[in-house]
Amino acid sequence: MKLLIKTAARNILRNSRRSLMTGSAVAAGAMAMLLFGGFVAYIFAGLETSNVQRIGHLSVFRAGYFLFGSGNPSAYGIDDYRRVMKLISEDPVIGPLLNVETPTQSLVGIAGNFSDGNEASKTFLGVGLIPSERDRMQQWDEHGTGQVRAPDHRLSDNDEARGLVGVGLARILGLCHPLQVSDCPAAPERGAKVESPKPRDDLVGLAQLEASSSVEKTDKAPHLDLLGATAGGAPNVVSLVVAGAEPQGVRELDDNYIAMHLALAQQLVYGRGEHKVTAIVLQLKHTSDMPAVRARLKQLFEQNHLDLEVRDFGELAPFYVQVVAMFSTIFVFISLVMGVIVLFAVVNTMTMNVMERTNEIGTIRAMGVRRSGVRSQFILEGALIGAIGATAGALLGVAIAALVNWAGLSWVPPGNSGAVPFRVDVLKHPLLMSITWLVLTFVAIAAALIPANRAARLSVVDALRHV
Amino acid sequence: MNQTATQAGIVPSFSAAATSNGVPPSEAAGRSSAVRLRDAAKTYRTGDIEVPALRGISIEIPYHRFSMVVGASGSGKSTLLNLIGCIDAPTRGSVEVCGEGVGKLDDDALADFRARNIGFIFQTFSLVPVLSAYENVEYPLVLVGAPEAERRRRTTAMLEAVGLSQHAHRRPNELSGGQRQRVAIARALVKAPQIVLADEPTANLDSETGAAIVQLMRRVQEESHTTFVFATHDPHLMSHADEIFVIRDGTLVEHRRGDGRSDA
Numbered sequence: 088m089k090l091l092i093k094t095a096a097r098n099i100l101r102n103s104r105r106s107l108m109t110g111s112a113v114a115a116g117a118m119a120m121l122l123f124g125g126f127v128a129y130i131f132a133g134l135e136t137s138n139v140q141r142i143g144h145l146s147v148f149r150a151g152y153f154l155f156g157s158g159n160p161s162a163y164g165i166d167d168y169r170r171v172m173k174l175i176s177e178d179p180v181i182g183p184l185l186n187v188e189t190p191t192q193s194l195v196g197i198a199g200n201f202s203d204g205n206e207a208s209k210t211f212l213g214v215g216l217i218p219s220e221r222d223r224m225q226q227w228d229e230h231g232t233g234q235v236r237a238p239d240h241r242l243s244d245n246d247e248a249r250g251l252v253g254v255g256l257a258r259i260l261g262l263c264h265p266l267q268v269s270d271c272p273a274a275p276e277r278g279a280k281v282e283s284p285k286p287r288d289d290l291v292g293l294a295q296l297e298a299s300s301s302v303e304k305t306d307k308a309p310h311l312d313l314l315g316a317t318a319g320g321a322p323n324v325v326s327l328v329v330a331g332a333e334p335q336g337v338r339e340l341d342d343n344y345i346a347m348h349l350a351l352a353q354q355l356v357y358g359r360g361e362h363k364v365t366a367i368v369l370q371l372k373h374t375s376d377m378p379a380v381r382a383r384l385k386q387l388f389e390q391n392h393l394d395l396e397v398r399d400f401g402e403l404a405p406f407y408v409q410v411v412a413m414f415s416t417i418f419v420f421i422s423l424v425m426g427v428i429v430l431f432a433v434v435n436t437m438t439m440n441v442m443e444r445t446n447e448i449g450t451i452r453a454m455g456v457r458r459s460g461v462r463s464q465f466i467l468e469g470a471l472i473g474a475i476g477a478t479a480g481a482l483l484g485v486a487i488a489a490l491v492n493w494a495g496l497s498w499v500p501p502g503n504s505g506a507v508p509f510r511v512d513v514l515k516h517p518l519l520m521s522i523t524w525l526v527l528t529f530v531a532i533a534a535a536l537i538p539a540n541r542a543a544r545l546s547v548v549d550a551l552r553h554v
Numbered sequence: 555m556n557q558t559a560t561q562a563g564i565v566p567s568f569s570a571a572a573t574s575n576g577v578p579p580s581e582a583a584g585r586s587s588a589v590r591l592r593d594a595a596k597t598y599r600t601g602d603i604e605v606p607a608l609r610g611i612s613i614e615i616p617y618h619r620f621s622m623v624v625g626a627s628g629s630g631k632s633t634l635l636n637l638i639g640c641i642d643a644p645t646r647g648s649v650e651v652c653g654e655g656v657g658k659l660d661d662d663a664l665a666d667f668r669a670r671n672i673g674f675i676f677q678t679f680s681l682v683p684v685l686s687a688y689e690n691v692e693y694p695l696v697l698v699g700a701p702e703a704e705r706r707r708r709t710t711a712m713l714e715a716v717g718l719s720q721h722a723h724r725r726p727n728e729l730s731g732g733q734r735q736r737v738a739i740a741r742a743l744v745k746a747p748q749i750v751l752a753d754e755p756t757a758n759l760d761s762e763t764g765a766a767i768v769q770l771m772r773r774v775q776e777e778s779h780t781t782f783v784f785a786t787h788d789p790h791l792m793s794h795a796d797e798i799f800v801i802r803d804g805t806l807v808e809h810r811r812g813d814g815r816s817d818a
Contacts, residue, residue, distance in 0.1 A: 090689075090696050097684035450680040453641050454741075455669020455697045457662050547641040551676070 095467040098440065105436055110476035112432035113527055116425035117480025118487065120523045123421055125488050125513035127414045130500065132230035133507060134407050135374065138400045140225045140234070143187065143368035144377050146403060147171070147384065150396045152365065160193050161318035161356045164363025165395065172367055174391065180383045184376045186227060189220035190364035192352040196315035198345060200260040207260045211313070213345040215352020218242035224370050233508060241330035247351050249330040252311070253344035257332035265309040268332045313345070317358040325355045334505070410501070426530045433469050433534035441465060441542045448542050449550025462543040469535020473528040480527070481520055488513040588749055588781040589615040589638050594647035596633050607633040609804040610647060615783060615797065620775045622792060623785040625801035631785040632753055634801065638783060639672050639751045640664050652748045669697045673742030675752035679734040681726040687737045688713065688722040694745040712740040716770060732763035736770065743774060752784045756791070768794055
């Protein structure tokens with residue numbers, strides 16, 4: 088074996104230029120796979136982080152909500168959700184793995200701005216949440232992406248009337264100026280104001296009724312009137328003090344989004360009835376615990392005869408799954424291209440080596456080396472070229488990744504509302520490095536197999552006659 | 555050189571190696587011939603044309619002799635040596651080497667048989683270019699699985715015997731033609747094989763170096779009692795031979811002993 092390795096290494100050095108070219112092809116392949124793999128890994132980590140910060144790892148719904156409930160959130164609320172939350176948080180398996188457990192209420196309705204001469208209304212998609220718990224969820228950064236958001240003081244657990252809207256919705260409802268939102272154009276002045284029919288018994292009337300009876304507007308922040316339907320089908324109106332606007336990345340969401348205090352959302356959806364929630368959101372300390380927690384939740388619900396179901400963030404945010412699938416496919420495609428390049432480079436080099444050393448092959452065969460010995464010799468040479476090239480590629484990849492990360496570049500990924508750092512995470516993913524190294528070395532070995540077999544099958548006499 | 559070889563202990567090491575090869579010298583000596591060919595024919599096919607290289611040759615080469623196969627270029631000498639060296643198979647007839655009917659052995663068994671029993675010296679030296687003189691000589695011992703200490707002892711002694719101790723760590727491209735062929739001789743003999751086959755070993759050397767190489771082989775053969783089969787087209791070298799086989803057009807035309815007796 089020692090002789091085999093020595094001979095292989097020296098033969099590689101003997102044809103140094105050819106070996107260098109082939110090794111460079113392997114190194115380029117390794118580098119491309121690592122850099123793209125590192126970038127993709129960073130995208131995955133970033134997407135996972137933003138999703139987990141927003142919707143947690145797992146959401147517990149009343150059975151059927153995921154498929155049918157969004158059209159009628161009030162009918163699919165979780166009864167006695169505080170008991171369920173306690174059951175979950177006190178479970179000895181799940182409890183230690185939990186980072187945040189928080190209830191949310193989804194709702195739909197119509198938002199109207201009828202103050203200061205505005206008469207704009209728009210359907211909205213709302214979510215009711217507990218502000219402090221949302222802030223805690225946004226601190227989650229298991230992968231160290233740096234996407235942690237500072238606590239949002241515009242909302243408070245103690246002020247149930249305040250909420251946030253999407254920048255798009257703020258624009259549509261004429262809130263850009265009062266909220267001082269940048270990059271948010273105000274509606275153009277129209278020539279003659281269209282008179283609304285009077286008397287009005289529509290949303291304005293309901294809003295006036297609601298305003299006079301319940302919420303006292305104590306600050307100068309603009310407010311919206313939110314019209315919804317209660318569980319019984321009766322119209323209901325609440326007033327929302329708009330504390331700010333935040334971009335949502337996706338235009339459809341940006342034009343419809345309202346975040347409000349859970350209590351306000353419950354008031355709109357359930358009125359004076361029992362306040363339920365749409366979901367109990369669970370954010371775990373580690374994503375890897377997700378399958379175990381999910382399995383335990385299922386067991387827990389069965390034991391307690393609870394008609395609940397669990398969905399993970401991949402199911403709730405299919406965009407994440409689609410992006411992961413798309414980048415994974417591109418990564419596989421690039422790896423295949425690199426693999427084919429390496430394959431042909433090594434086949435070419437090893438074929439030339441076999442041709443040049445035909446007489447040597449005849450000599451060692453005559454001396455008593457078996458066919459398998461000749462085969463092993465050339466396969467080992469291919470493997471060494473592959474291993475050395477892949478190692479060099481890995482080192483170069485790590486160096487370039489460090490350079491890119493050091494440069495402090497940023498970009499706006501699809502679906503993101505703002506720029507994030509452009510990073511290439513190579514060193515954080517030893518598995519990616521190991522697999523890239525192994526794949527390219529294996530490809531080099533596979534490429535050497537064809538010329539190695541040809542060398543092994545040579546007739547000794549013909550090989551000795553070869554000049 | 556003779557003194558050097560004796561001092562280096564070449565002769566005792568050859569005996570030990572022969573025993574380790576499974577064919578003790580006494581047993582080998584008990585058999586009549588190291589090589590026995592019966593009606594061996596070899597025909598090469600080039601497209602649709604068949605070219606007979608050997609036309610049914612029967613020959614017996616005795617043990618421990620310096621035998622010479624003499625013939626013009628294209629007479630079939632190399633083909634005969636290829637059959638004896640078990641690197642080619644006859645189209646017809648049988649080949650027996652060291653008492654073994656090699657026709658029944660598969661490729662791996664033949665490779666092992668060659669590794670144990672046959673040493674080759676080629677016209678073009680055929681050293682492994684990336685290995686030093688020492689490593690080239692050591693190579694056959696690695697193939698037969700000799701222990702490292704034994705390899706070192708034999709390789710060093712053999713290089714000393716052929717006068718190349720000072721050049722042990724040089725690569726073949728750093729050696730002259732004569733030195734390369736000395737390395738090849740050392741490589742062929744280091745494992746103490748039953749038979750050494752030398753196919754025109756002086757053809758690529760000048761006459762002076764060629765003569766020195768033949769003398770070296772003759773001397774080493776006398777010391778080691780190895781069976782040498784030496785193919786040449788040069789009739790002047792016949793004076794060195796114990797046995798002379800003259801080949802013409804793939805047929806044995808004369809078998810003459812060094813003492814002048816002739817069988818044909």
